[in-house]
Amino acid sequence: MSVAESVTELASGPVIGVFDSGFGGLTVLRALVERMPQARFVFLGDTARLPYGSKSQRTIARYAAESARFLVEEQRAEFLVIACNTASALALDAIEAAVPVPVLGVIEPGAEAAAAHTKTGNVMVIATEATVASHAYAAACGRRGVRAVEKACPLLVPLVEEGWTDHPVTAEVVRIYLAELLEAARHAGLQPDALVLGCTHYPLLRGVIERSVPEGVTVIDSAEATAAEAARRLATRVRGVACETVEPAAGPQIRCFATDSVAKFERLGSRFLGHPVGVVELVDLGG
Amino acid sequence: MSVAESVTELASGPVIGVFDSGFGGLTVLRALVERMPQARFVFLGDTARLPYGSKSQRTIARYAAESARFLVEEQRAEFLVIACNTASALALDAIEAAVPVPVLGVIEPGAEAAAAHTKTGNVMVIATEATVASHAYAAACGRRGVRAVEKACPLLVPLVEEGWTDHPVTAEVVRIYLAELLEAARHAGLQPDALVLGCTHYPLLRGVIERSVPEGVTVIDSAEATAAEAARRLATRVRGVACETVEPAAGPQIRCFATDSVAKFERLGSRFLGHPVGVVELVDLGG
Numbered sequence: 001m002s003v004a005e006s007v008t009e010l011a012s013g014p015v016i017g018v019f020d021s022g023f024g025g026l027t028v029l030r031a032l033v034e035r036m037p038q039a040r041f042v043f044l045g046d047t048a049r050l051p052y053g054s055k056s057q058r059t060i061a062r063y064a065a066e067s068a069r070f071l072v073e074e075q076r077a078e079f080l081v082i083a084c085n086t087a088s089a090l091a092l093d094a095i096e097a098a099v100p101v102p103v104l105g106v107i108e109p110g111a112e113a114a115a116a117h118t119k120t121g122n123v124m125v126i127a128t129e130a131t132v133a134s135h136a137y138a139a140a141c142g143r144r145g146v147r148a149v150e151k152a153c154p155l156l157v158p159l160v161e162e163g164w165t166d167h168p169v170t171a172e173v174v175r176i177y178l179a180e181l182l183e184a185a186r187h188a189g190l191q192p193d194a195l196v197l198g199c200t201h202y203p204l205l206r207g208v209i210e211r212s213v214p215e216g217v218t219v220i221d222s223a224e225a226t227a228a229e230a231a232r233r234l235a236t237r238v239r240g241v242a243c244e245t246v247e248p249a250a251g252p253q254i255r256c257f258a259t260d261s262v263a264k265f266e267r268l269g270s271r272f273l274g275h276p277v278g279v280v281e282l283v284d285l286g287g
Numbered sequence: 288m289s290v291a292e293s294v295t296e297l298a299s300g301p302v303i304g305v306f307d308s309g310f311g312g313l314t315v316l317r318a319l320v321e322r323m324p325q326a327r328f329v330f331l332g333d334t335a336r337l338p339y340g341s342k343s344q345r346t347i348a349r350y351a352a353e354s355a356r357f358l359v360e361e362q363r364a365e366f367l368v369i370a371c372n373t374a375s376a377l378a379l380d381a382i383e384a385a386v387p388v389p390v391l392g393v394i395e396p397g398a399e400a401a402a403a404h405t406k407t408g409n410v411m412v413i414a415t416e417a418t419v420a421s422h423a424y425a426a427a428c429g430r431r432g433v434r435a436v437e438k439a440c441p442l443l444v445p446l447v448e449e450g451w452t453d454h455p456v457t458a459e460v461v462r463i464y465l466a467e468l469l470e471a472a473r474h475a476g477l478q479p480d481a482l483v484l485g486c487t488h489y490p491l492l493r494g495v496i497e498r499s500v501p502e503g504v505t506v507i508d509s510a511e512a513t514a515a516e517a518a519r520r521l522a523t524r525v526r527g528v529a530c531e532t533v534e535p536a537a538g539p540q541i542r543c544f545a546t547d548s549v550a551k552f553e554r555l556g557s558r559f560l561g562h563p564v565g566v567v568e569l570v571d572l573g574g
Binding site: 050 | 334335336338341342343346441442444445446448449451455456459460463547548
């Protein structure tokens, strides 16, 4: 690295790579930007190969490792956030083996937030089929002495992508899913007091979901928990930069890449990110 | 080919390759088996790379051509049915260029059946986003002097895969989609008297859809229309075999391959095929 490059990098904060199979992970990026407005972000959505949720562990691990290498080797990310529950559940080891930088998935921070919150020691998790089949949340909660009951909710992602985030059909689907989940919890003799949103699309349904949960059950967003943990780990570098050298930028510094379907990413992404995603660059990872 | 192999092949009818991005195309296979119980079928679901519907034309063409080559070169299919609306709409030329056997997609037979039926010369088509964005049905209808109004219905595939084929939520979603489609038709000054099911998942919703269409609108299934056209083209060979040499087999001769998620294929496939799919063999096409 030249002196000029090194100065630029110091002056503009760390480069944080954020990876998802699609663009749902933009909800995690949104939370990261809110916590670390001085950092620079490079987001990759592996849209050519989504959804990971219906694929095998071997395939998911290969795709995720290729994507992580792109962010680190070509985009010089110094810290990786895996903003995809499926990849976090099934491919975190493969990603860590593929790149020489710290890697943070969304499962552990979500489980940590749930464990910090629950008083009964019982929580509920809603997620995609693949995440639930992996039982990654139940295992992560179990390591913290918390029992989790999980449920796959495969209709919620398509409802979000249809834009029906505040629609009677979505409210009815959420009601049905949560009734089944509460029944399963009761059947297992559990009294859950928290519901973890274990999919990056679900924060867009937070309003509908909060109106459906029983009193005394708190909704916990893995995206927010992950952003908080990333900010904690990067605290010294981000704070150092913020205090010493940098004026707050006019807007967040975000560069977005997708492996396919750039138009859909640009069209839908802004709902997830909370502001326009701008130009999305196409990248070919093969496959 | 040895004499023994050649005799076996003659004795057991043509090998028909059926290709889909997933297992929705099993509804087309079901219709094919009903029409040609003497034929042998090799089905490939490219489940590792589904859904094609959200991918670019270039990517879809490459995946579909690779899949077609597997069916022809490795499984010795002599006739190919592309039981996938998206691949039929966007990759038929690429597939025809990739293999030396006749290729039949689902779009032309669906449009032909709609044109044969309509008296007003106006039809409606429901399909996935990619199929609608391609306007392949509108173009195929237009070549027959028929005007088509199309609508993407992205929630219907996940509703079928959730198993909610006869569920109040599905009925409500279908009602909303069809109301929007009828409004668009009226706005264009059209009086449609047919509705084409332009996605291989939709035959499983035929009951719900038929209860939702206005009187005087006939539901036309592209899967059935495609099977009828395939049987017509293969008539001599199939009839020849049936009359001269072969006892009807105990069950249909079907071999199923998938590029991933064999378990999901086996679990859900029987609903589409109408009887158990049996063992699904895993095949790696790369990517």
